[in-house]
Amino acid sequence: MRKIGKTIRAVIFGITAALCTLSYAQDSPGSQAPSVTMAPPGITNVTRGTSGKVELQFRIMHGFHINSNAPTEEYLIPTALNMEAPTDIVVGRITYPDGQNITLPFAPDLKLNVYSGDFSILVNVRPLSSVIPGKYALHGRLKYQACDKAACYPPKEMPVTFEVKVVKGAPAAVRRNPAQSPHAHY
Amino acid sequence: MKRDPIILVVVAVVIAGMLFFAVKRSHQNSASIPQTSMSGVAKVGGPAPNFTLETLDGKKVSLADYRGKAVLVNFWATWCEPCNVEMPWLVDLHKKYAAQGFEILGVAMDDASPKDIAKFAQDKGVNYPVLIGQDAVGNAYGGVAFLPENFYVDRNGKMIDRAFGLKGKPEIEDDIQKIIASAPDQNVATGN
Numbered sequence: 001m002r003k004i005g006k007t008i009r010a011v012i013f014g015i016t017a018a019l020c021t022l023s024y025a026q027d028s029p030g031s032q033a034p035s036v037t038m039a040p041p042g043i044t045n046v047t048r049g050t051s052g053k054v055e056l057q058f059r060i061m062h063g064f065h066i067n068s069n070a071p072t073e074e075y076l077i078p079t080a081l082n083m084e085a086p087t088d089i090v091v092g093r094i095t096y097p098d099g100q101n102i103t104l105p106f107a108p109d110l111k112l113n114v115y116s117g118d119f120s121i122l123v124n125v126r127p128l129s130s131v132i133p134g135k136y137a138l139h140g141r142l143k144y145q146a147c148d149k150a151a152c153y154p155p156k157e158m159p160v161t162f163e164v165k166v167v168k169g170a171p172a173a174v175r176r177n178p179a180q181s182p183h184a185h186y
Numbered sequence: 187m188k189r190d191p192i193i194l195v196v197v198a199v200v201i202a203g204m205l206f207f208a209v210k211r212s213h214q215n216s217a218s219i220p221q222t223s224m225s226g227v228a229k230v231g232g233p234a235p236n237f238t239l240e241t242l243d244g245k246k247v248s249l250a251d252y253r254g255k256a257v258l259v260n261f262w263a264t265w266c267e268p269c270n271v272e273m274p275w276l277v278d279l280h281k282k283y284a285a286q287g288f289e290i291l292g293v294a295m296d297d298a299s300p301k302d303i304a305k306f307a308q309d310k311g312v313n314y315p316v317l318i319g320q321d322a323v324g325n326a327y328g329g330v331a332f333l334p335e336n337f338y339v340d341r342n343g344k345m346i347d348r349a350f351g352l353k354g355k356p357e358i359e360d361d362i363q364k365i366i367a368s369a370p371d372q373n374v375a376t377g378n
Contacts, residue, residue, distance in 0.1 A: 033331070075264045075306060106352055107271040145265055150351035151332040152266040154295075 034064040034146035034153050041162040047169040049129035051092065054162055056121045065114040066144040068099025072113050077155050081121055083140035088131040089164065091138065092124035105149055127166040135165050228327045230348060234259070234339040235326035239293065239317035242304040247291070247315055249339070255287045256365035259337040261319065263296040264306045266333040268352035273310045275355040279362055280314050286366050287341065290314035293323065295330055340368035
């Protein structure tokens with residue numbers, strides 16, 4: 001049993017070493033296409049008639065960056081989430097994180113404002129008061145343009161979908177009139 | 187069957203080493219060392235694929251028009267930051283070597299309008315023809331999956347070298363000097 005454990009460890013070590021060296025060898029422009037992925041968002045509960053925030057988490061492949069929502073130059077393509085407008089749920093403000101300032105090795109004076117690694121976007125949603133409680137899917141597209149340290153890749157759009165569960169709010173407190181004497185007449 | 191874990195480790199490390207060198211060698215071949223095969227139609231050492239594209243003011247320009255000149259075909263886009271870094275270097279190098287028969291064709295692989303591309307190029311002081319790129323031309327040059335990509339074409343229309351991604355100005359200048367040094371064949375008509 002102990003020998004089998006050793007063998008498995010040895011194989012895992014070997015595979016890890018192979019993957020590490022492969023990843024090092026591919027650390028150069030064009031050896032890999034960039035990718036941005038979204039973590040499964042889960043379902044956010046939102047009370048109808050009120051606003052709620054949905055957090056969408058994205059991951060950029062190691063070695064790449066994408067422009068932030070507010071890039072330093074007007075000709076750079078900002079990362080932007082465009083949501084389709086559903087009829088029963090209002091999509092409000094979309095909040096982007098601040099980017100990180102970086103410089104390119106060949107242009108140390110030029111600052112870029114980018115996202116790399118993991119980043120989150122917050123989407124404000126408000127189901128109308130008349131919405132029937134239940135689950136609703138919202139769809140959109142994230143537009144981004146990725147680069148590595150020496151090359152840039154054409155802009156891409158990825159589909160973004162998340163669900164919100166609209167729930168009934170707590171019943172509004174009934175305003176009661178003060179007790180009055182049945183004999184009081186004005 | 188008894189397997190010694192040390193042997194497995196050695197085998198795994200050897201495989202890792204082989205993978206490393208295979209990928210590294212493949213990258214070197216595709217990035218800088220002249221070679222005879224390439225995805226798409228273009229081959230280093232072979233004739234540069236000819237193309238005809240429109241300039242920003244609507245004139246048609248063919249690579250073949252520049253036979254007899256040393257030409258750098260530069261694929262770029264307005265949204266490409268490394269291209270933006272490279273552009274002033276290309277402007278300088280064009281000024282420096284134009285008298286020796288050097289020309290740059292800037293092929294814009296961009297969704298922006300010709301007007302916006304023209305404004306961008308003007309702001310950057312571009313002093314060489316800018317052409318509106320087409321996917322077919324990119325495909326002939328290996329797909330142009332990312333930018334910038336530079337192809338160095340000698341006076342006889344042969345592709346001498348290519349560079350993927352941003353390189354340093356001295357490396358670009360070295361490649362330009364190589365194509366300028368190429369002697370035109372006697373039977374090649376000089377264009378432009």
